[in-house]
Amino acid sequence: xxxxxxxxxxxxxxxxxxxxxxxxxxxxxxxxxxxxxxxxxxxxxxxxxxxxxxxxxxxxxxxxxxxxxxxxxxxxxxxxxxxxxxxxxxxxxxxxxxxxxxxxxxxxxxxxxxxxxxxxxxxxxxxxxxxxxxxxxxxxxxxxxxxxxxxxxxxxxxxxxxxxxxxxxxx
Amino acid sequence: xxxxxxxxxxxxxxxxxxxxxxxxxxxxxxxxxxxxxxxxxxxxxxxxxxxxxxxxxxxxxxxxxxxxxxxxxxxxxxxxxxxxxxxxxxxxxxxxxxxxxxxxxxxxxxxxxxxxxxxxxxxxxxxxxxxxx
Numbered sequence: 120x121x122x123x124x125x126x127x128x129x130x131x132x133x134x135x136x137x138x139x140x141x142x143x144x145x146x147x148x149x150x151x152x153x154x155x156x157x158x159x160x161x162x163x164x165x166x167x168x169x170x171x172x173x174x175x176x177x178x179x180x181x182x183x184x185x186x187x188x189x190x191x192x193x194x195x196x197x198x199x200x201x202x203x204x205x206x207x208x209x210x211x212x213x214x215x216x217x218x219x220x221x222x223x224x225x226x227x228x229x230x231x232x233x234x235x236x237x238x239x240x241x242x243x244x245x246x247x248x249x250x251x252x253x254x255x256x257x258x259x260x261x262x263x264x265x266x267x268x269x270x271x272x273x274x275x276x277x278x279x280x281x282x283x284x285x286x287x288x289x290x
Numbered sequence: 291x292x293x294x295x296x297x298x299x300x301x302x303x304x305x306x307x308x309x310x311x312x313x314x315x316x317x318x319x320x321x322x323x324x325x326x327x328x329x330x331x332x333x334x335x336x337x338x339x340x341x342x343x344x345x346x347x348x349x350x351x352x353x354x355x356x357x358x359x360x361x362x363x364x365x366x367x368x369x370x371x372x373x374x375x376x377x378x379x380x381x382x383x384x385x386x387x388x389x390x391x392x393x394x395x396x397x398x399x400x401x402x403x404x405x406x407x408x409x410x411x412x413x414x415x416x417x418x419x420x421x422x423x
Contacts (some may be wrong), residue, residue: 137307144311148318155322168342169393188370204421206376206395214393286392 156207160288162256166260166280169205173278174198176203177222178266183274185237193220200236215241215257223273230274241269241281254289326364329357330388334380337371337389340416341378341398350416351403357382358411371400371414395422 177184187197199216200207207214215237220230245259263277322328333354337381340350353368359381361370376395381387397420403413 140311144315147315151319151322157326159331159335161339164339165342165393168339171343200395204395205393207393208391208423210377213391221330222322232335263417284391 122180133245157192157290158257158288162282162284163257164251164259165284166282167262169214169216169280169282170260170262170278172205173199173203174220174262174264174276174281177218177276181266183266183268185269188268193230195232197234199234205236211237213238213283215239215279217242217279219277219279221275221277224276228277237281241251241283244278244283245279255285257285259284283288295361296300300407312344312404319377326360326382327386330380330382330386333357333371334378334388334390335399337378337380338392339414341396341418342394344394344396344416344418346396346418346420348418350418351413352416354414355410367415369402373398396420 177187184195184202186202188194189196199205205216216235218234220232222228222230226289241257241259244257246258247253247256259279259281261277261279263275266274266276268274322340333352337352340352345352346371357370357380361367363384366381366383368381370381372381376393377389378400379387379389379390396418399415399417401417402411403415405411
């Protein structure tokens with residue numbers, strides 16, 4: 120009688136042991152599947168590379184590109200995509216680029232010159248992500264730098280780069 | 291005698307089932323790590339970012355040995371990396387590929403490097419020719 124009970128108890132333990140094994144294996148399956156099914160998100164890197172390319176194009180050796188100015192001040196006809204060798208594709212839906220110029224003396228007030236290209240609707244995604252970051256909407260990167268023009272006027276330049284490409288980078 | 295024999299059989303079955311579990315788990319992890327789709331995604335994005343950050347005149351040698359071996363395993367002996375417009379595509383199998391676009395407006399050529407001493411191609415060359423006008 121005692122022997123029978125002991126064997127029964129052993130069987131129950133082995134059933135529990137299998138249940139634990141299945142739980143652990145299931146957990147590992149789910150974690151690995153989740154990790155490998157998620158996509159590499161390279162949008163932030165891409166946005167930073169774009170900012171580097173644009174800042175190299177706007178200012179070289181600390182001096183602003185002469186094409187940014189004409190006889191009346193800032194050149195409103197400055198075509199950023201052509202001048203900085205950018206190709207946003209046919210629809211220009213996946214990218215947004217915005218460059219704002221500030222007087223170094225007064226950083227609060229933007230000068231009346233702004234360059235922008237791409238899908239302006241993506242800017243709303245940056246507002247949403249100010250409090251919390253979401254993977255399934257566009258990624259925004261903003262950087263600033265200081266530069267001089269030919270007359271040694273000081274400028275503060277803010278570049279905002281936004282990349283959507285959600286389907287290729289997030290699930 | 292009979293009781294001891296039963297315990298041994300139970301233990302052996304238990305150990306075998308454990309081993310089966312572990313083997314399935316390891317095979318699953320291994321299959322996920324080396325999958326073609328993962329390599330295609332990794333290399334298409336890597337090449338696109340390299341092109342984005344490159345300047346005309348640059349020649350980049352990228353080691354793609356693992357991707358080339360994976361393509362060979364799938365009997366896919368064609369060119370595995372190609373550029374169309376501003377999109378880079380990596381294809382390691384008959385059915386399926388991965389593409390990623392780059393924003394740098396450059397004329398770029400991608401082709402396999404020369405074979406090494408073991409008569410194998412290890413690298414792909416990414417040549418940035420000039421800016422598009």
